[in-house]
Amino acid sequence: MNLSKILLCVLAFFYVVACGDEDNTVKKNHSTTTVASVEHEHEHEHEHEHEHGDVVDVIDLSSVADPPAVSVAATPDGEGGVMLVVELENFELVPLETKSGNQPRQGHLHVELDGATVAMISENHYHLSNLVNGHHEIAVSLSAIDHRNYYLDGKPISDSVMVMIEGGEEASGPDISFQVEIVEGKVKGGLSRFEVSKGDSVEVIVHSDQIDEVHLHVYDKMKKVEPGVPAIIRLDATIPGIFEAELHSAGFRIFELQVS
Ligand SMILES: [Cu+2]
Structure with missing residues (x-):
């Protein structure tokens, strides 16, 4: 050459x-599905991979016996907020300050609102507040200590719910x-x-x-x-x-x- x-x-x-x-362009009130948005991120990180060679974007747990699982329940509070309660199987939440030592069944949770990560938590409950009235999709996914998403069979380990918010901000x-x-x-x-x-x-x-x-x-x-x-x-x-x-x-x- x-x-x-x-x-x-x-x-x-x-x-x-x-x-x-x-x-990265998100029109307000336009909700994308969690799977789609994670796949987008995936694409971006592949570009990174070309750039740096050694970046691995997700951690696939398909080969781990008894892999972790997550489910989320959401209860709107009628005041523009929603209470999330997360149930976990085979997964231990560790503090966000933890810096190293990924273990297949340890990490924290990423909370997504309409496809965008809005919080990282290491507790199994969380109150989201100040939402705009209307329908929203809330997803909770399992993250390793280093913030890479845990995957199983090529899909993120996550659960999502649709909620209808009332008593919050008007959508303007x-x-x-x-x-x-x-x-x-x-x-x-x-x-x-x-x-x-x-x-x-x-x-x-x-x-x-x-x-x-x-x-x-x-x-x-x-x-x-x-x-x-x-x-x-x-x-x-x-x-x-x-x-x-x-x-x-x-x-x-x-x-x-x-x-x-
Ligand atoms: Cu994280």
Whole structure:
């Protein structure tokens, strides 16, 4: 291969990674099924695999005797919230602070609301609050200590329920909403440029496994983020241009916003 061919290949690869951003676009009130969203993540992480070679994205427990199982029950509280009670089999919850030593039957739970992870918990009950009225899908999946999802026969070990929320916020969401997930110092799926039109009301939800601060330049939005508590940035796209958002302490770019 000559140099220009190599360059082309490199460019093609980054094009593929950069174009993965479509999946991060979530229109408010549009619920995707858990399986679909996990498969999307799966695709992204395969791209990572090409990049780093040694990244394994899930832990498949198909070869383990008596693999763990999960089921979830949800009871709306009538005030815009819902109580989740999780039943586990062959699975021990360990504190989120645990840093190492994955065991096939140990870990914590990831709680997903309409396809987006909203909390990580190491208890078998959890109260989700401040939901928008209407139908929501809530899923609970088993995660290893290092946050990789446990799989069985090629599917995540998870359970989901549909709930009808009343007494919460009325659904008057933004025109467009995006999700960013930071895992172990990297933007999951690669850096995305979110394109919106001038005048749109925009929401960007940033999840991170580390405590930090999200800063969107020029619009000058600053929001704290911590594991399980996403930073939600809302703005009216009045200034045209391309703007960078970074994680303040970590000091790297996490998304770009293009207003045109
Ligand atoms: Cu986790």
